[in-house]
Amino acid sequence: MNIDTKTEEFHHVHAAHCENGVTTALLRYHGLDFMTEPLAFGMGSGLFYIQIPFLTINNGPAISFRTMPGAIFKRTCRALGVEVTRNKFSDPAKAQSFLDKKINDGVPVGCQVGVFHLTYFPKEYRFHFNAHNLIVYGRDDDRYQISDPIMEEVTSLSAEELSRVRFAQGPLAPKGHIYFPERVGVITDDLIRKGIIKGIKRNVRDMISIPGNFAGVNGIRYTSNNIRKWRDKLGLKKAGLYLGQIVRMQEEIGTGGGGFRFLYGAFLEEAAAYLQDDRLIGISEEFTKSGDMWRASAIQMAGVYKGRLTEQQSFDEIADRLLQIRSVEKEAFLKLSKLNLGK
Amino acid sequence: MKKEDLPQEPGALSRLTRELCYVKNEDGKYETALSKGWDIKKEALDSAWVEVNDRVEEARKAVANGEKSPVYYFMELNLMDLAVLSGYTGFFVFFIKRHLKPSVFSSLSDKKLEKYAKAFDITVDELKNFKG
Incomplete structure (x- = not known):
């Protein structure tokens, strides 16, 4: 056992989104050199939309542009036949000794953390958000070596700092959640192709066929209907804050709604090469278009929270934009479902 | 893009x-x-902080006027809501709501105050003596 030589094999991956980045870096460490962020995102069916009714987070609407935390890692590993170990703890001391054991064995591990106490984050970003992910890949005296996928470079945390973020409280409390690939089998191109197809089909299902009116592409319409009413119902100030929250959920680091659409476009481009199916390139373009439309809508929403746009007409225009985005995404996913991939 | x-x-x-x-x-x-x-994002984050600071200032006034206990101020200052504070202290939301009343707060044991102080990263004295 030699920690130094082991940890040197770990390569930091800078990613657009934390869970994709952790998944990519851990799988690459275990020899899956073909793994990329778009591939992990697509195999894990990462694209999603949901506005949870009646729930507010940080005094704004609860919206997510991605699938459930943990799902991307779980699904991508499962598709490739990679066995995964995951643990949660009620006792921080036990969580740390488990981590120490893995680190002493030279195994990099993924950890779910809260960002409120994450010391290296700029203060402006430290809200009570508990679904951030990072990799602990070594220990240098009393500091843990940290690979945070949203950062260009690696960093470090003291034992106390790390324990604190691993035991952050509130919604989605991590409870020391630790996860890592345990065993990797033989991975053939055929397995990768199957994983891609499965990832696409599941994403089609999640976006098109999910029941209820507040998730999948219909969730975008749900938010659109909400936005139309916000000015009268909440008043201009609060309505502006709600739109600001959408933009933060949409464009900020670790969430990236518009960004996720580009990521899915990049995934379909890679999928086209693996499956040797150029039809996917055309559909990739539609997700690029959707990503651009999300960004354009963010610019208009900014007009409201900056106080430049105040009329109901602006709210209606924003709502209409969302309906257009919904139809672009619905069309794109319907096309994907009609490809009969794998047949 | x-x-x-x-x-x-x-x-x-x-x-x-x-x-x-x-x-x-x-x-x-x-x-x-x-x-x-991207400035669009920056402005969204800025406006969220303006709102946070407004809430903290209102909480401060509420404590100064004797309407709320210091727990309320520090909860807002730490960007917490009742659910998050419940997680950090182990108190049920029902009890925290009571502790937001100055009359109930003044009768809290040091042991309970200690839990709040820890959640807020301050000392018991700072918590007790906050006047708004």
Whole structure:
């Protein structure tokens, strides 16, 4: 056992989104050199939309542009036949000794953390958000070596700092959640192709066929209907804050709604090469278009929270934009479902 | 988004890192590029902080006027809501709501105050003696 030589094999991956980045870096460490962020995102069916009714987070609407935390890692590993170990703890001391054991064995591990106490984050970003992910890949005296996928470079945390973020409280409390690939089998191109197809089909299902009116592409319409009413119902100030929250959920680091659409476009481009199916390139373009439309809508929403746009007409225009985005995404996913991939 | 359209407008995050983004290159293919930030995002974050600061200021006034206990002020100062504070203290939301009343707060044991102080990263004295 030699920690130094082991940890040197770990390569930091800078990613657009934390869970994709952790998944990519851990799988690459275990020899899956073909793994990329778009591939992990697509195999894990990462694209999603949901506005949870009646729930507010940080005094704004609860919206997510991605699938459930943990799902991307779980699904991508499962598709490739990679066995995964995951643990949660009620006792921080036990969580740390488990981590120490893995680190002493030279195994990099993924950890779910809260960002409120994450010391290296700029203060402006430290809200009570508990679904951030990072990799602990070594220990240098009393500091843990940290690979945070949203950062260009690696960093470090003291034992106390790390324990604190691993035991952050509130919604989605991590409870020391630790996860890592345990065993990797033989991975053939055929397995990768199957994983891609499965990832696409599941994403089609999640976006098109999910029941209820507040998730999948219909969730975008749900938010659109909400936005139309916000000015009268909440008043201009609060309505502006709600739109600001959408933009933060949409464009900020670790969430990236518009960004996720580009990521899915990049995934379909890679999928086209693996499956040797150029039809996917055309559909990739539609997700690029959707990503651009999300960004354009963010610019208009900014007009409201900056106080430049105040009329109901602006709210209606924003709502209409969302309906257009919904139809672009619905069309794109319907096309994907009609490809009969794998047949 | 085309590579040349990727905004490079520094915000708070640019003190820590640039962000990785997926953009289209000249050949119409996806590649990654680094962004320093985007003003649209920066303004959304700024407006969220204006709101946070307003809430903290209102909480301060409420404590000064004897309407709320210091727990309320420090809860807002730490961007917490009842559910998050319940997680950090182990108290049920029902009890926390009671502890927000100055009359109930003044009769709290040091043991209970200790839990709040720990959640807020302050001393029991700072908590007890906060007058708004």
